Amino acid sequence: MSDLELRAGKAVLNIDTLGGGMRALRVGDWEILDGYETGRPHSGRRGHVLAPWPSRIWQGRFRWAGVEHRLTITDPKHGSAAHGLVDKIEWTVERCDRESAELSVGVPRQDGYPFDVRVSAGYRLYENHLEVRLGAENLGTEPAPFGAGMHPYFRCGAAADDTGLNLPVRSRLLLDHNGAPTGESEDVDGDLGTIGDRVLDLVLRRDGSRPDAEAEITGPAGTLRLGLGPSFRWLVVFTGDTLPEAERRRAVAVEPLTCPPNAFATSTDVIALDPGRPWTDHWSLAWSTR
Secondary structure, rough: OOOOEEEEEEEEEEEEEEEEEEEEEEOOOEEEOOOOOOOOOOOOOOOOEEEOOOEEEEEOOEEEOOOOEOOOOEEEEOOEEEOOOOOOOOEEOOOOOOOOEEEEOOOOOOOOOOOEEEEEEEEOOOOEEEEEEEEEEEEOOOOEEEEEEEEEEEEOOOOHHHEEEOOOOEEEEOOOOOOEEEEEEOOOOOOOOOOOOOEEEEEEEEEOOOOEEEEEEEOOOOEEEEEEEEOOOOOEOOOOOOOHHHOOOOOEEEEEEEEOOOHHHHHHOOEEEEEOOOOEEEEEEEEOOO
């Protein structure tokens, strides 16, 4: 387990090789990510890569190419397999210099996911923005189901109540009492305004008519603009109300995902990862102070 540090001007990004994700991002005195201390385990998947599926698969069950698969239940509270298989294992550092880094990891094969897939994450830091590129390669002989995402918690100089959101989305999935999609959706206005005391745990579909639109997160410290590559068709917004008390509602998770919760079971926006045809896409984060 080690920590990589990238620097560009006043911007500093720390990458945790355990999980391959972003442990911290700060610009001057602005702690943009609500992260965690080096050497400590993370909670709530803070800043980490979610693959080969993001979010949850209820009961861990799905069918692929006519074959039934059952994943290990890792979230007993929801009866689901949660957030993939790569966020708690050590990644290989392929390259690292002052402003950029590339890491990769093989997905641990198991009965529920018997596919030979390697995942990569690339980070490039600039003075006023960050570019993140995720990739996957199927090293096997048959197509594999795949999805990816990341789980950053953002802070704009205030807790969740004083954070504003304007998101390029058109609808949200309706969830049941256990947080599982019901199969129904409803139209939404992505301009959520200041969150206030609202409890948010939203699964939102991106507005396809606005391919270049950015999610905007605002607060006393400034504005964050989250840009999404074409594969990132979903956002999950979470105000952290179920986290440990000391971490509750102190930041807002805005998670870029390629597919929604339970996608392997519903076949919604699942990437068919063919052998010899690697997948890659990106998202970005820009910041400006007030």
